[in-house]
Structure formats: structure tokens, C-alpha cells
Amino acid sequence: MQSITIRRPDDWHLHLRDGAMLEGVIGDSSRDFARAIIMPNLVPPVVTTADAEAYRSRIMAALPKGDKFQPLMTLYLTEHTNPDDVEAGKTSGLITAVKLYPAGATTNSHGGVRDIEKAMPVLERMAKIGLPLCVHGEVTTPEVDIFDREAVFIETVLDPIRKRLPELKVTMEHVTTKDGIDYIKSAKGGLAGSITTHHLIINRNAILVGGIRPHYYCLPVAKRENHRLALRAAATSGDPRFFLGTDSAPHVDPLKECACGCAGIYTSINTMSCLAHVFEQENALDKLEAFASLNGPAWYGLPVNEERITLVKRNDPVSFPAKIETGAGSVTVFDPMFPLHWDVER
Ligand SMILES: NC(=O)N[C@@H](CC(=O)O)C(=O)O
Numbered sequence: 001m002q003s004i005t006i007r008r009p010d011d012w013h014l015h016l017r018d019g020a021m022l023e024g025v026i027g028d029s030s031r032d033f034a035r036a037i038i039m040p041n042l043v044p045p046v047v048t049t050a051d052a053e054a055y056r057s058r059i060m061a062a063l064p065k066g067d068k069f070q071p072l073m074t075l076y077l078t079e080h081t082n083p084d085d086v087e088a089g090k091t092s093g094l095i096t097a098v099k100l101y102p103a104g105a106t107t108n109s110h111g112g113v114r115d116i117e118k119a120m121p122v123l124e125r126m127a128k129i130g131l132p133l134c135v136h137g138e139v140t141t142p143e144v145d146i147f148d149r150e151a152v153f154i155e156t157v158l159d160p161i162r163k164r165l166p167e168l169k170v171t172m173e174h175v176t177t178k179d180g181i182d183y184i185k186s187a188k189g190g191l192a193g194s195i196t197t198h199h200l201i202i203n204r205n206a207i208l209v210g211g212i213r214p215h216y217y218c219l220p221v222a223k224r225e226n227h228r229l230a231l232r233a234a235a236t237s238g239d240p241r242f243f244l245g246t247d248s249a250p251h252v253d254p255l256k257e258c259a260c261g262c263a264g265i266y267t268s269i270n271t272m273s274c275l276a277h278v279f280e281q282e283n284a285l286d287k288l289e290a291f292a293s294l295n296g297p298a299w300y301g302l303p304v305n306e307e308r309i310t311l312v313k314r315n316d317p318v319s320f321p322a323k324i325e326t327g328a329g330s331v332t333v334f335d336p337m338f339p340l341h342w343d344v345e346r
């Protein structure tokens with residue numbers, strides 16, 4: 001039987017939500033992952049260090065007994081964020097990054113940033129103290145086609161910010177285009193990118209061919225096949241600038257299966273099985289540890305995990321539930337549309 005042992009992975013972009021949903025999903029992350037960067041787009045969002053402290057306590061309270069899981073907290077950047085509060089959050093060790101949502105770009109982003117000038121004092125402080133900025137990199141301009149929004153963001157928002165603040169560390173999250181990959185590779189430093197599980201597996205056909213499939217809809221939306229291939233090449237290359245951020249984003253089924261469905265794909269439960277499959281297909285199982293367990297901590301200046309996990313390839317497909325049941329309702333699990341044979345040994 002084929003198997004591979006790697007350092008326990010981390011998830012550098014995760015939505016855990018709150019309340020009954022948090023309780024329903026956290027075990028799927030803490031089972032396989034040691035740490036995760038926790039997204040702050042709750043309702044209301046996590047905007048102050050005090051909010052993050054309280055949210056962290058709720059996460060720790062929801063954690064299954066015996067699981068060791070470290071939530072790495074982020075702040076939701078607004079036009080009123082106080083640089084002193086951000087600095088205090090970093091100094092105390094609570095805050096790992098600040099998250100930029102262009103207002104209106106994605107789920108619960110309406111309180112995000114409209115005018116980047118208003119956020120400059122915070123960004124300047126972050127550059128000074130070495131606190132990374134995590135970015136949802138899409139413009140919201142109505143005239144820009146949704147499939148072009150990442151490329152236009154890079155050119156019109158991200159590159160100008162990085163030229164003004166070369167010291168600012170920026171994580172381009174959930175990169176979905178070859179343009180994003182090329183931009184990260186061309187940078188002389190200070191820039192890295194997270195890649196999701198699902199964007200390595202689906203292109204936009206998954207959402208639209210043969211009927212509209214809301215469980216493959218997320219933001220940034222999956223692009224054409226050439227972009228998916230660029231993501232796969234980057235993720236499996238071992239290049240330290242690319243690492244795993246699942247962007248596992250649970251929404252209850254009624255909010256996905258309706259006339260105006262929410263964006264988000266739930267992958268926490270089967271991400272490691274999917275990734276082993278992808279890396280094996282690319283003849284790059286030896287690069288899985290770099291992508292899932294080494295490159296992220298190096299970028300965020302954190303130690304790598306000492307624990308190991310073993311993935312084994314089983315003859316029979318491993319079964320995952322089609323849906324998980326949470327106290328908030330059922331959540332459909334990402335279906336990669338091929339059988340999964342790799343399994344995390346428990
Ligand atoms: N990725 C998504 O499609 N949705 C995320 C938000 C985000 O990461 O943009 C969510 O919070 O639901």
C-alpha cells in the first residue's frame with residue numbers, strides 16, 4: 001500500500017463562522033490541521049482586537065475535546081480601523097494578519113474598504129511593524145466582468161499599494177488566475193499566495209455545464225482551464241511563495257440552492273484526500289508537504305508543526321458524507337467528481 005507521511009498541515013485561509021455552524025464544522029478542521037488563519041467576515045465582522053479575543057474564545061470553546069488546534073486570528077479592515085489597536089493585537093500575539101475585503105466583493109464584505117486611501121494609515125503601520133495583509137483580490141467595479149476582476153485588481157489596486165508600501169507583506173488569497181500566479185512570481189519579495197483545494201480541481205465548467213451547480217460557486221469564481229493548470233503547476237512546484245488556504249466556506253444548503261445563492265465551497269473534511277490525489281496526478285507527492293505544511297509557516301514566520309500525519313492510498317474509494325449536519329442546517333461537502341483513494345490515517 002502506498003503511503004506518505006508529512007508534517008501536520010495548516011490551513012492559511014478558513015471560515016469557521018460562529019454559533020451552531022462553528023460547532024458543526026470545527027472538528028473537520030481540527031482533525032487534520034494544526035492551525036488555521038481564521039477569516040473575520042462574521043456578522044458583525046471581527047474589527048477590533050477585543051472582537052478577535054472574544055471570537056477566539058468561542059472557537060476554543062467549540063473545539064472537540066482532546067483536539068489541539070490553534071486559531072490564528074485576523075482583523076477585518078475597515079475605513080475606521082485604528083492603527084494602535086492593530087499594533088496592540090500584534091504585540092499581544094493575538095493577531096496574525098489583517099484582512100482586506102473590497103466592499104461588496106464577497107460574503108459579508110459590505111463593511112469592507114471602499115476608498116483604500118482611508119485605510120492607508122493602518123497599512124503604513126502594518127508595514128512598519130511587519131504585520132501581513134491578507135487580500136481578497138477582486139475589484140467590485142460593475143463594468144468589470146466577474147472573470148476579469150482578479151486581474152484588474154492586481155493592476156489597479158494591489159500593484160499601486162505595493163509600490164507605495166514596499167515593506168508591506170501581502171498574501172494574495174485564493175489566487176484563481178494565471179495572472180495572479182505570474183504576478184506573485186514576478187515580485188521581488190513581500191508577496192505570496194494561497195491556493196484553495198477546489199481551484200486545483202474545478203474550472204468554470206463545473207458550475208455551468210449541464211445545469212447550474214451552486215455547490216461549485218465560490219468567489220473568486222473558478223476560471224478557464226488554462227488558469228486551473230497554472231494554479232496546479234504553482235502549487236505542486238514547491239515554490240515557497242505558494243501554500244494551502246482551503247477557503248472552506250460553509251453555507252447551509254437553502255442559502256446555496258436558491259435564486260441568488262451564496263458563494264462558498266465546503267472542503268475542510270476532504271481537503272487532504274483531494275490534495276494527495278492532485279499531487280499524485282502531477283507526479284509531485286514529494287511537494288505536498290511544502291504546499292500544505294512548510295511554505296505557510298515560513299511565510300508567516302511561525303515554526304513548522306512537529307507532529308506528522310500519514311496519508312494512505314486505499315484500494316477502495318474513501319467515502320465522505322455528501323452533506324454534514326450542523327445545528328444551523330445541512331452543508332454540502334465538496335464533490336471532486338472523481339473517487340478519492342487517499343485517506344488520512346487516524
Ligand atoms: N470564498 C467564498 O466564496 N466565500 C467566502 C468569502 C471569501 O473568501 O471570499 C465566504 O465567507 O463565504
Ligand SMILES: [Zn+2]
Nearest residue numbers: 106136219220
Ligand atoms: Zn475571499
Ligand SMILES: [Zn+2]
Nearest residue numbers: 015039247249
Ligand atoms: Zn474565504
